[in-house]
Amino acid sequence: xxxxxxxxxxxxxxxxxxxxxxxxxxxxxxxxxxxxxxxxxxxxxxxxxxxxxxxxxxxxxxxxxxxxxxxxxxxxxxxxxxxxxxxxxxxxxxxxxxxxxxxxxxxxxxxxxxxxxxxxxxxxxxxxxxxxxxxxxxxxxxxxxxxxxxxxxxxxxxxxxxxxxxxxxxxxxxxxxxxxxxxxxxxxxxxxxxxxxxxxxxxxxxxxxxxxxxxxxxxxxxxxxxxxxxxxxxxxxxxxxxxxxxxxxxxxxxxxxxxxxxxxxxxxxxxxxxxxxxxxxxxxxxxxxxxxxxxxxxxxxxxxxxxxxxxxxxxxxxxxxxxxxxxxxxxxxxxxxxxxxxxxxxxxxxxxxxxxxxxxxxxxxxxxxxxxxxxxxxxxxxxxxxxxxxxxxxxxxxxxxxxxxxxxxxxxxxxxxxxxxxxxxxxxxxxxxxxxxxxxxxxxxxxxxxxxxxxxxxxxxxxxxxxxxxxxxxx
Amino acid sequence: xxxxxxxxxxxxxxxxxxxxxxxxxxxxxxxxxxxxxxxxxxxxxxxxxxxxxxxxxxxxxxxxxxxxxxxxxxxxxxxxxxxxxxxxxxxxxxxxxxxxxxxxxxxxxxxxxxxxxxxxxxxxxxxxxxxxxxxxxxxxxxxxxxxxxxxxxxxxxxxxxxxxxxxxxxxxxxxxxxxxxxxxxxxxxxxxxxxxxxxxxxxxxxxxxxxxxxxxxx
Amino acid sequence: xxxxxxxxxxxxxxxxxxxxxxxxxxxxxxxxxxxxxxxxxxxxxxxxxxxxxxxxxxxxxxxxxxxxxxxxxxxxxxxxxxxxxxxxxxxxxxxxxxxxxxxxxxxxxxxxxxxxxxxxxxxxxxxxxxxxxxxxxxxxxxxxxxxxxxxxxxxxxxxxxxxxxxxxxxxxxxxxxxxxxxxxxxxxxxxxxxxxxxxxxxxxxxxxxxxxxxxxxxxxxxxxxxxxxxxxxxxxxxxxxxxxxxxxxxxxxxxxxxxxxxxxxxx
Numbered sequence: 018x019x020x021x022x023x024x025x026x027x028x029x030x031x032x033x034x035x036x037x038x039x040x041x042x043x044x045x046x047x048x049x050x051x052x053x054x055x056x057x058x059x060x061x062x063x064x065x066x067x068x069x070x071x072x073x074x075x076x077x078x079x080x081x082x083x084x085x086x087x088x089x090x091x092x093x094x095x096x097x098x099x100x101x102x103x104x105x106x107x108x109x110x111x112x113x114x115x116x117x118x119x120x121x122x123x124x125x126x127x128x129x130x131x132x133x134x135x136x137x138x139x140x141x142x143x144x145x146x147x148x149x150x151x152x153x154x155x156x157x158x159x160x161x162x163x164x165x166x167x168x169x170x171x172x173x174x175x176x177x178x179x180x181x182x183x184x185x186x187x188x189x190x191x192x193x194x195x196x197x198x199x200x201x202x203x204x205x206x207x208x209x210x211x212x213x214x215x216x217x218x219x220x221x222x223x224x225x226x227x228x229x230x231x232x233x234x235x236x237x238x239x240x241x242x243x244x245x246x247x248x249x250x251x252x253x254x255x256x257x258x259x260x261x262x263x264x265x266x267x268x269x270x271x272x273x274x275x276x277x278x279x280x281x282x283x284x285x286x287x288x289x290x291x292x293x294x295x296x297x298x299x300x301x302x303x304x305x306x307x308x309x310x311x312x313x314x315x316x317x318x319x320x321x322x323x324x325x326x327x328x329x330x331x332x333x334x335x336x337x338x339x340x341x342x343x344x345x346x347x348x349x350x351x352x353x354x355x356x357x358x359x360x361x362x363x364x365x366x367x368x369x370x371x372x373x374x375x376x377x378x379x380x381x382x383x384x385x386x387x388x389x390x391x392x393x394x395x396x397x398x399x400x401x402x403x404x405x406x407x408x409x410x411x412x413x414x415x416x417x418x419x420x421x422x423x424x425x426x427x428x429x430x431x432x433x434x435x436x437x438x439x440x441x442x443x444x445x446x447x448x449x450x451x452x453x454x455x456x457x458x459x460x461x462x463x464x465x466x467x468x469x470x471x472x473x474x475x476x477x478x479x480x481x482x483x484x485x486x487x488x489x490x491x492x
Numbered sequence: 493x494x495x496x497x498x499x500x501x502x503x504x505x506x507x508x509x510x511x512x513x514x515x516x517x518x519x520x521x522x523x524x525x526x527x528x529x530x531x532x533x534x535x536x537x538x539x540x541x542x543x544x545x546x547x548x549x550x551x552x553x554x555x556x557x558x559x560x561x562x563x564x565x566x567x568x569x570x571x572x573x574x575x576x577x578x579x580x581x582x583x584x585x586x587x588x589x590x591x592x593x594x595x596x597x598x599x600x601x602x603x604x605x606x607x608x609x610x611x612x613x614x615x616x617x618x619x620x621x622x623x624x625x626x627x628x629x630x631x632x633x634x635x636x637x638x639x640x641x642x643x644x645x646x647x648x649x650x651x652x653x654x655x656x657x658x659x660x661x662x663x664x665x666x667x668x669x670x671x672x673x674x675x676x677x678x679x680x681x682x683x684x685x686x687x688x689x690x691x692x693x694x695x696x697x698x699x700x701x702x703x704x705x706x707x708x709x710x
Numbered sequence: 711x712x713x714x715x716x717x718x719x720x721x722x723x724x725x726x727x728x729x730x731x732x733x734x735x736x737x738x739x740x741x742x743x744x745x746x747x748x749x750x751x752x753x754x755x756x757x758x759x760x761x762x763x764x765x766x767x768x769x770x771x772x773x774x775x776x777x778x779x780x781x782x783x784x785x786x787x788x789x790x791x792x793x794x795x796x797x798x799x800x801x802x803x804x805x806x807x808x809x810x811x812x813x814x815x816x817x818x819x820x821x822x823x824x825x826x827x828x829x830x831x832x833x834x835x836x837x838x839x840x841x842x843x844x845x846x847x848x849x850x851x852x853x854x855x856x857x858x859x860x861x862x863x864x865x866x867x868x869x870x871x872x873x874x875x876x877x878x879x880x881x882x883x884x885x886x887x888x889x890x891x892x893x894x895x896x897x898x899x900x901x902x903x904x905x906x907x908x909x910x911x912x913x914x915x916x917x918x919x920x921x922x923x924x925x926x927x928x929x930x931x932x933x934x935x936x937x938x939x940x941x942x943x944x945x946x947x948x949x950x951x952x953x954x955x956x957x958x959x960x961x962x963x964x965x966x967x968x969x970x971x972x973x974x975x976x977x
Contacts, residue, residue: 026907029907029909029910030909033909033910033913041690044690044691045691047691048687048691049691060535061535061536062533062535062536065533066533066535069532069533073532079508080514080518080522081504081508082501082504082505082508082510082513082514083513083514083518083519083522084522085500085501085504086501087522087523087526095673101496101497101499101500102496103496103499103500103503107496151698152688153686153688153689153697154686154688157688170687170688170691172688173688173691175689176690177689177690177692180689200689200690200692200694201694201696203689204686204689204694204696204697205696207697208696208697208698211698212608212698215608215698216608230526231526231529232673233673234673234677240684240685240686240687240697241684241685241686241697241698241699242641242684242697242698242699242700243697243698243699245637245640245641245676245678245699246641246642246698246699248676249637249638249641249676250638260500260504265525265526265529266525266526266529267529267660267663268529268530268531268532268660268663269529269532271531271532271658271659271660271663272532272533274659275535282687284552285548285624286624286625286626286679286681287681288552288680288681288682288683288684288685288699289678289679289680289681289684289699290626290678290679290681291676291677291678291679292673292676292677293675293676294673294674294675294676294677295675296675297675298631298632298674298675300632300633301631301632301633301636301675302586302604302605302633302636302638303605303606303631303636303637303638304631304637304675304676312500314499314500314503318500318503318504318506318507319503319507320507321504321507321508322507322508322509323507342895342896342898342914343910343914346910346913346914347910379902379903379906379907380903380906380907380910381900381903382863382896382898382899382900382901382903382914383773383863383864383900383901383903384863384864384867384896384900385863385864385867385868386863386867386894386895386896388867389867402772402773402775404775405773405774405775406775406776406777407775408775409774409775409776410775414774414775418774418902422770422771422774422776422779423779425766425770425771426770426771426776426779426782426783428765429734429765429766429768429771429779429783429786430765430779430782430783430786432762432763432764432765432786433762435765436765439737439738442738443738443739451973452973452974452975453973454968454971454972454973454974455943455946455971455972455973457947462905464904464905464906464908465904465905465908465943467908468904468908468909468911468912468915468944468947469912469915469940469943469944469946469947470942470943470944470946470947470971471939471943472739472939472942472943472946472970472971474738474739474740475739475740475741475742475967476741477741478737478738478741479732479736479737479738479741479744479745479760480732480737480760480762482741482745483744483760484762487760
């Protein structure tokens, strides 16, 4: 997927005044946020489980090469194939190649963020295949020709009315001509339309929440059943996954499942949690004949052991974005790429480039709610600050802000000079503020006064008053 | 393509400050973790797993009917078909545990995988998990996966003694039964649903609209 | 006014020597908060000094990625305060900076890291210092208005400050505390964030003000002047009448000057 993160400011401004988007985002509070809080409150062991989960991921990352090779061996022993891809281009070529060799026409897809990362749909279309998204949220945005705006609920930015119009427009060709306005009818119509696609697919592509080294299995955690129809009905099953999805054993997955479902949707267990291990067995009555896993690096290996290492613990639950006040205000599209909210603000600069996504690490108040709710305890604010540090070092920040910062730091390290200069400045401002006590406009402070009044300083600075009162008798 | 494999593994090792693969002593320990896995922390679920299982499953719209004998299964399924006007065809898993159910003559009971037109399937299950109210189904010739996802309604017959307390107990049982992983292990916890339209929960997405578990006393 | 503050430590041992870290915002924008802090600390039995060689904790540089300048500023703070029994600041974010981030700044310099860690152990935000360390459980202050309280993010998440201001406000005569819906949601200040992304900041602060209005309280309090300047500034722009003070001003009985953003006529 091509990044439009460089247009963040403009996109954010548009999002803030989009009534449909604001209406849709309003549902997140009572939805994801409230449900998570309720289910976490019900589990006394939640924090202890988080600690264990974090330990499992850390252990795995420290021995990632071992676990990747162990996983590969088990997949192959079960009759599956593992393909390695350093870049999205390599991954696309691999998948298109598999589809060609399978003589495929229609490709059904379960939700896969890694699939978006490698822009697989466009590649499949260009190669003459028909990719069909089957997760309801992904299906909706496929119809709308939009990117996902959330990693769990890709169409969270859409209102029911907008979905009504999309279905009305696109389902007529299947014989559905009535405009459906209620949720049960909308979901039922999607079920019927997509049923035909499931049954006629040649290849099914799913993501993976986890890859299990112990058994060579891939795990998907879903509610709709589309992932399972995608990995069972077609002739060929392809799994797309980032390197960091590896987990040692089924028991380890069991721990992670407990914190994933709760953090993502406020459920104790998703409706369908499926462990897939290889192609159909000789006497099976159904299932694909081929099982392929495409492992994507795309910069993940570079993150190991450096200041962004913690990001590899991410289990893609979406809790961070659900609780982020900035994400709640502007939605996901302003972030410009696959990954949104706090985790996207770390990953997009690392995977796509900091110079074209410079707003992302800065459009954050560092309030820390993301880290607080992260089931893996990832230090997101700290990593955003590290990205700001790279911007500063690479001189990617604006000249004016660098100059202002330099001036402030210069003065801050010279307290007596600071006291004289800043003291004079605030005394002047206090006098200018007069009886009103605030300013509607202030030179050089347009960023502040465009939106707020600026309270006037009270008068002489504290330090100056203190020196006068106590007569300079202190160090 | 093998070029990519070597590249990726080399990048991983370089990032972890390693010149080459791990030493044998370390890999032996790690191998041990894979061949002798241990459960991590399991949350407490009280001392009545059966009641806990039923409560959890019902809380996510799973229907539970308790019966004393396998004969009753025929009646329960017939009632379900009639209640929801699902017609008279049953796709029955070729599971030996489902042999000998006295199906009514008015029903067409076929032992096979599912088709896109099936209204109701009846399968067994390998286990139930009390912690989550889940049913665990292993794919096999006796338990084809499509029966779990294609039909409108899914009925599962489960013996009470097959209920374990936690997810990890399923793996423990598979290991003691010396079972290798089948193509799919499905944990099913209620009927299919989605919240993709304004965060409103709607049951009956792509999988079954209803899940009905018949709990058979031992 | 004589000291009428009860504290559990007032009669044991020598008075603790507290270095007051004023913070740049208090120093420049609202010295009344600094004097309120001094009064509260002295009434609780502390000897308060205000080291001259302080200006800023370094957050602006730190959060802009200039770790080099931040280190220089941090060294200045450490040197000025490390000989005191305690460093106390009327701000959760500045305290969090010194306590949680200074040691990490010197990860590769054992000497300075050690000094930073030593200081971090003796570093407190004002209200939590009064409550948790000095055990203040009575105040000589009255404030006859309904009040609601905003939890600033760094104070809450880096330092766990939540109960302490509420416990102390309960000791202010005549004050009626009403809980603020979403009190722990960011107000949209975020340091340079509020001027770099004014439209997003506006959205957040307007939400905050709507929640404040819903309480019907006459006064909003908080422990961080950055948040309060942001909220008060927007309140005035929207034409709201809620009075905004720093919690220290009310606890010290010094909320008698115009509220933040108010003119001399109290509007």
